[in-house]
Amino acid sequence: MQPLRSLGQRAGLTHARVLAAARELLAESGFEALTMRSLALRLDVSPNALYSHVESKTALIDDVLDDVLSEVKTPESDVEDASAGLHAIMASTHEVLLAHADLVPLFLARQGARGPNAQELGEIVLTLLALEGVDGPRAREALRVLIVYTIGFTAFATQAPLMPMDQQQPSTGELAMNFDSGLRWLLNGIAAPN
Amino acid sequence: MQPLRSLGQRAGLTHARVLAAARELLAESGFEALTMRSLALRLDVSPNALYSHVESKTALIDDVLDDVLSEVKTPESDVEDASAGLHAIMASTHEVLLAHADLVPLFLARQGARGPNAQELGEIVLTLLALEGVDGPRAREALRVLIVYTIGFTAFATQAPLMPMDQQQPSTGELAMNFDSGLRWLLNGIAAPN
DNA sequence: ACCTGAACACCGTTCAAGT
DNA sequence: ACCTGAACACCGTTCAAGT
Numbered sequence: 410m411q412p413l414r415s416l417g418q419r420a421g422l423t424h425a426r427v428l429a430a431a432r433e434l435l436a437e438s439g440f441e442a443l444t445m446r447s448l449a450l451r452l453d454v455s456p457n458a459l460y461s462h463v464e465s466k467t468a469l470i471d472d473v474l475d476d477v478l479s480e481v482k483t484p485e486s487d488v489e490d491a492s493a494g495l496h497a498i499m500a501s502t503h504e505v506l507l508a509h510a511d512l513v514p515l516f517l518a519r520q521g522a523r524g525p526n527a528q529e530l531g532e533i534v535l536t537l538l539a540l541e542g543v544d545g546p547r548a549r550e551a552l553r554v555l556i557v558y559t560i561g562f563t564a565f566a567t568q569a570p571l572m573p574m575d576q577q578q579p580s581t582g583e584l585a586m587n588f589d590s591g592l593r594w595l596l597n598g599i600a601a602p603n
Numbered sequence: 604m605q606p607l608r609s610l611g612q613r614a615g616l617t618h619a620r621v622l623a624a625a626r627e628l629l630a631e632s633g634f635e636a637l638t639m640r641s642l643a644l645r646l647d648v649s650p651n652a653l654y655s656h657v658e659s660k661t662a663l664i665d666d667v668l669d670d671v672l673s674e675v676k677t678p679e680s681d682v683e684d685a686s687a688g689l690h691a692i693m694a695s696t697h698e699v700l701l702a703h704a705d706l707v708p709l710f711l712a713r714q715g716a717r718g719p720n721a722q723e724l725g726e727i728v729l730t731l732l733a734l735e736g737v738d739g740p741r742a743r744e745a746l747r748v749l750i751v752y753t754i755g756f757t758a759f760a761t762q763a764p765l766m767p768m769d770q771q772q773p774s775t776g777e778l779a780m781n782f783d784s785g786l787r788w789l790l791n792g793i794a795a796p797n
Numbered sequence: 798a799c800c801t802g803a804a805c806a807c808c809g810t811t812c813a814a815g816t
Numbered sequence: 817a818c819c820t821g822a823a824c825a826c827c828g829t830t831c832a833a834g835t
Binding site for chain 2: 549
């Protein structure tokens with residue numbers, strides 16, 4: 410049921426409406442169903458009308474990716490335990506990505522998001538690392554490893570069998586524990602003196 | 604320079620020739636240039652002729668992915684230091700993937716390869732883990748983490764800026780050291796008693 | 798069995814024209 | 817400024833026909 414439009418009224422497209430429609434389409438039908446044409450159909454405009462509000466499909470996808478990161482829960486700034494804070498923020502990122510599994514291949518194809526939300530999350534992680542005494546190039550190393558691990562794990566956890574020798578697919582709960590194991594290994598390594 | 608064909612002679616396509624041509628095209632022009640039509644042009648046949656030797660483009664890509672894994676150097680089976688062996692096999696995988704950067708997005712999109720070479724590599728890693736006293740579900744956890752980390756890191760290391768706060772792109776050497784750092788953290792965690 | 802020409806059912810994007 | 821119809825330059829894949 411499309412919202413009705415009175416005669417002569419403009420479609421009233423905005424960047425925000427296009428973005429919202431894209432996220433709905435992704436959530437309902439996956440990222441293969443997200444075409445400029447299907448998006449236009451849903452918004453009741455012709456395909457090329459989208460280009461008044463979006464530079465390209467790639468730019469739209471970048472906006473969608475950054476948008477979803479706004480859902481990540483960040484720890485309070487007066488956190489007492491930096492290590493627990495790091496665990497929490499990465500675990501929340503993992504949860505958000507899992508909840509939007511269809512987006513994960515796009516994160517990978519685009520090598521993560523690079524919009525304002527991604528930037529803010531990165532800075533929070535760097536702050537927590539500094540509280541642990543990790544800074545400079547070593548902090549950037551740690552951040553890179555944490556991002557790679559979190560996005561990568563989500564990608565492999567969602568969809569499809571992931572290892573050839575997986576006779577039976579691990580359950581969602583098992584995968585969540587698996588994610589936590591690796592994350593702890595990494596955080597221990599990062600916090601270790603050398 | 605296409606190999607000349609005498610009049611009346613058949614193209615003589617085989618699965619192997621299609622696969623080789625696909626890898627050449629990938630190496631020369633990247634994976635966006637790999638279309639069934641460009642592949643057909645290179646092989647001097649019509650596009651639909653490929654379907655006599657390949658089930659679909661996806662199946663072809665799966666074959667390419669597994670094929671490249673044959674280049675990974677595996678440690679001798681009489682390895683004395685299991686931990687060093689694990690480091691070596693993952694580092695070699697990393698190198699092979701880096702050398703075929705164009706394939707990495709495909710590995711991610713397909714969640715790793717699942718052909719015979721991928722299977723063999725997985726089993727070697729499990730054997731090395733067993734030598735370290737890690738087996739059962741914990742070994743499968745470890746394997747999953749190692750695969751995710753290695754493919755994920757390569758994906759983020761190749762191409763594009765990867766973090767918003769990267770003022771200047773890290774050099775290839777820095778990224779290689781970064782990969783090693785994270786890998787050591789993981790291997791330490793995996794080997795730790797608990 | 799293997800290849801061809803032609804076509805089907807799509808894509809993202811651009812362009813000229815309307816309001 | 818924003819939208820439309822039409823078109824451009826592609827895709828992967830299928831089908832009927834030839835050898």
